Amino acid sequence: HALDNGYDTLLTCGGLQSNHCRATALVGAQLGLHTHLLLRGEEPAEREGNLLLDHLAGATVSCYPKARYVAEISDLFAYWEAQYAAQGRRALAVPTGGSDGIGLWGYIAACEELVEDFARHAILQAHIVTASGSGGTQAGLTLGAALHDLSAAVWGINVCDDEQYFLDKVARDIDDLRRRYPDVPACDTQTRVIDGYVGAGYAVADAEIFTLIGELCRLEGLVLDPVYTAKAFAGMLSEIKQGRFEGVRDIVFVHTGGIFGVFPQRAGFAA
Template structure:
């Protein structure tokens, strides 16, 4: 029995789990299943809500009245923090990296509607993110407020609990459908979901490979970041848990031109999956990962693991699609 820390009830869970029969038939196997974590909420949809159940519980337990977090202009994480902060009556301050032009569409529009304070920073300024966090925490302390800093993507030892719990949910999905998948596939950007799923599979005794598709950085970065998150979790929550066998399996072959920038092949994949299965992917995260998974299926890379089933965890991102709708050619 796993003793979870305090959490808030913010996500609509369990999320749906079912096979993509038409796509699987079109590929000629394996059978692809989808875990619809894009349905954890309406405006707060996506994987970040699972992490924030634990992070925001910690913020409230510490008596914080202000949330500071960071991400790109179209950050799904920042949008979730902005909306959940408003829901909980907390002030939210977003530190946004100017990776693309900050037009008031998609996630940024929702950030503004939620009343978040927004500071935009150049790529060079954003490299000093830790300093920025400290400066703003000191600023709010001088105003008599107590600010809680949430790392980019909500990815740290505390946020990992969201996908340790999701792994337990997946275990129940697998039992209900009597499957033992060869792999659990997902997009990775800040590595928290990746670390949580890896540890969750170990803790819940799920004998399935966790395969991540990077949307930025390289495989070596994710090896280090996942290890750091795991060690932070271990030191803070469970020193007796052996994490030595957990090694990140990350593909960095389908990142494309840059973070938030996808090639035409990803947009074609997004359109094909929407028309075939009614599943909406985004060009920043899920579109790249889904495209990478399909390409690797065609290359036979998943045949190295036993099992006729593959599970894709849909981590959300719908609103980011609107910021790049011109790339869809409609």
């Protein structure tokens, strides 16, 4: 989208350890686009995890105190867009998590892969479970499953906010896609949110989450992160025990990455 429409800069936002921002910085480097990240929080003295990769990828990083970030993020986008325009450049404003009608195409495409996976493993019916943080992954999977006729219910386990927020956010993102791309076939979608696993707050994990990360790493060689995937995986295990998914043999957990976010929270593994 950026290349097709003459943009030379990607402008996006997130937390200091945002996976989305790191991915944007790396993709920008691959495509020859400058990336400017607006990050929530004070830049630490030592760079690590995603923040280190942001800088290695050559991104411009602007850090803002949490209160200012929350209150002024729209104004900050407008300010930097204007600054680049004054230099004769074009900056594409990408929302948190890339969660809008454009960003949804990533996980709609993932559903094409799931169609092949379902056929390869003889999965006739399934539940698809994912972490939901900005809503785009869940919205893309929800619409993609419907468009590709997957016999699967998509569940988002929220790691921030609450159920109603994500019911509304997923609906807005799908509506945004349909406005941008009116030729997308009509289909029925149902948004499903499992609330109750945020814990003490976004990016705040308790000892049980760190224990789960360690156990799964030892048992399966699979690395979860304490912000998104571990909370969603813990929620999925709890819901399995409570019987939410009874009657369906296959549960597909979508691992959304975040391994670099493990390192800044290494102290949690020593607790």
